[in-house]
Amino acid sequence: MKTKIAILALQGAFEEHCQVLERLCVESVLIRNLSDWQQPFDGLILPGGESTAMMKVMKDESLFEPIQKVIRNGLPVFGTCAGMILLDDQHLGCMDITVKRNAYGRQLGSFQIFHNIKGIGEVPMVFIRAPYVERVGGRVEILSTLDNHVVAVRQDNMLACSFHPELTEDTRVHRYWLETIVNGKH
Amino acid sequence: MEDRTQLNRNLAQMLKGGVIMDVTTPEQAKIAEAAGACAVMALERIPADIRAAGGVSRMSDPKMIKGIQEAVTIPVMAKCRIGHFAEAQILEAIEIDYIDESEVLSPADDVYHIDKRKFKVPFVCGAKDLGEALRRINEGATMIRTKGEPGTGDIIQAVRHMRMMQSEIRRLVSMSEDELYEAAKQLRVPYELAQFVHENGKLPVVNFAAGGVATPADAALMMQLGAEGVFVGSGIFKSGNPAKRAQAIVKAVTNYNNPEILAELSEDLGEAMVGINEQEIELLMAERGK
Numbered sequence: 001m002k003t004k005i006a007i008l009a010l011q012g013a014f015e016e017h018c019q020v021l022e023r024l025c026v027e028s029v030l031i032r033n034l035s036d037w038q039q040p041f042d043g044l045i046l047p048g049g050e051s052t053a054m055m056k057v058m059k060d061e062s063l064f065e066p067i068q069k070v071i072r073n074g075l076p077v078f079g080t081c082a083g084m085i086l087l088d089d090q091h092l093g094c095m096d097i098t099v100k101r102n103a104y105g106r107q108l109g110s111f112q113i114f115h116n117i118k119g120i121g122e123v124p125m126v127f128i129r130a131p132y133v134e135r136v137g138g139r140v141e142i143l144s145t146l147d148n149h150v151v152a153v154r155q156d157n158m159l160a161c162s163f164h165p166e167l168t169e170d171t172r173v174h175r176y177w178l179e180t181i182v183n184g185k186h
Numbered sequence: 187m188e189d190r191t192q193l194n195r196n197l198a199q200m201l202k203g204g205v206i207m208d209v210t211t212p213e214q215a216k217i218a219e220a221a222g223a224c225a226v227m228a229l230e231r232i233p234a235d236i237r238a239a240g241g242v243s244r245m246s247d248p249k250m251i252k253g254i255q256e257a258v259t260i261p262v263m264a265k266c267r268i269g270h271f272a273e274a275q276i277l278e279a280i281e282i283d284y285i286d287e288s289e290v291l292s293p294a295d296d297v298y299h300i301d302k303r304k305f306k307v308p309f310v311c312g313a314k315d316l317g318e319a320l321r322r323i324n325e326g327a328t329m330i331r332t333k334g335e336p337g338t339g340d341i342i343q344a345v346r347h348m349r350m351m352q353s354e355i356r357r358l359v360s361m362s363e364d365e366l367y368e369a370a371k372q373l374r375v376p377y378e379l380a381q382f383v384h385e386n387g388k389l390p391v392v393n394f395a396a397g398g399v400a401t402p403a404d405a406a407l408m409m410q411l412g413a414e415g416v417f418v419g420s421g422i423f424k425s426g427n428p429a430k431r432a433q434a435i436v437k438a439v440t441n442y443n444n445p446e447i448l449a450e451l452s453e454d455l456g457e458a459m460v461g462i463n464e465q466e467i468e469l470l471m472a473e474r475g476k
């Protein structure tokens with residue numbers, strides 16, 4: 001059966017994730033409200049943007065609890081930047097991590113670097129007013145650390161990173177998630 | 187392309203599908219953030235009051251901007267006058283997230299805009315048409331917004347500017363390659379930028395609507411016309427119930443294509459800003475800086 005990925009499209013860079021999936025020939029649907037949520041899909045992407053804005057709309061549109069429930073029940077999920085913040089123990093409470101927001105400061109602190117992720121290799125990493133993980137729970141696997149700060153993690157059905165693979169031409173992080181979590185046996 | 191330019195374009199991408207609200211105090215900034223704003227614009231007076239007060243309007247007091255930076259965690263933007271690169275240097279020194287080189291303030295230079303490539307901090311600029319947008323991008327702007335007519339609560343100019351840009355983009359897309367040279371000349375823009383639009387059917391940077399947005403329906407209209415997000419200036423804090431209106435506009439931008447949701451969130455918003463019609467205004471801010 002063909003894989004279909006839902007992308008949370010409340011605010012932020014959700015189109016960019018669609019474009020990556022398109023390049024990988026994977027179908028995607030945008031979730032803007034509760035009625036969009038009522039269709040079947042095989043995985044969920046939480047994109048970059050402003051986590052406060054997304055949280056607000058997610059709660060108002062009654063999406064918070066359904067999203068939390070399906071992720072806790074094992075739906076494959078991938079969060080980038082604000083999406084990683086949403087997954088932590090202060091927000092959706094799905095991953096056993098605590099994320100520090102704006103950890104690299106304001107826009108002048110934004111940067112790009114080539115760096116290694118476990119299981120993938122060296123990829124371009126774009127950090128935009130980015131967070132990092134400041135607490136990692138026991139069941140969480142650290143996939144990448146930059147200057148002693150954790151920037152990519154995996155826990156069971158969940159993958160999250162501080163940076164934005166969707167802003168580069170490199171599709172390997174998405175492919176890794178699709179192959180090992182969405183279509184793999186996690 | 188330089189790393190910095192790319193990173194600055196990327197920040198604008200993160201703001202897409204969101205609402206950037208004008209705020210004049212830390213309290214207003216908190217209301218905006220709680221309502222779901224994706225960024226705030228810190229300024230001493232909102233455009234409607236600038237219009238009413240008259241006189242020369244300038245960059246805000248850095249102390250006031252810092253107060254707002256401390257009050258919220260979302261990006262904070264601030265305005266400098268067109269061509270006033272010293273004001274821009276000051277805003278960069280206080281680590282503003284985005285500078286709006288804005289026609290809302292009194293222009294400091296009637297010939298030259300700021301050479302925005304000299305800065306690390308990103309710039310958003312207003313435009314009425316494709317030529318203006320691409321000239322600002324060539325100078326280093328990494329985000330574009332329609333000029334609209336700030337402080338009026340009248341959407342007509344923002345609609346005009348967005349329609350103009352979109353129709354000029356469609357025109358470039360439909361051209362044959364050898365027609366692009368002449369088109370670039372007429373638009374007074376570099377050939378490479380005209381070529382980008384021809385190939386991609388859009389600007390190389392994010393394009394927001396601004397100037398005159400007062401209701402959720404206004405925001406939805408601009409999104410359906412092709413805006414990627416919305417600036418709301420006077421429309422929120424000049425209305426009867428700012429918090430409620432702010433939330434409604436945020437949700438309208440997310441669900442701009444869903445009339446049922448728009449109907450629901452347009453209910454009971456209280457008094458909208460009174461506004462002025464375009465025929466009644468004496469000062470057209472959109473005519474500043476081309």
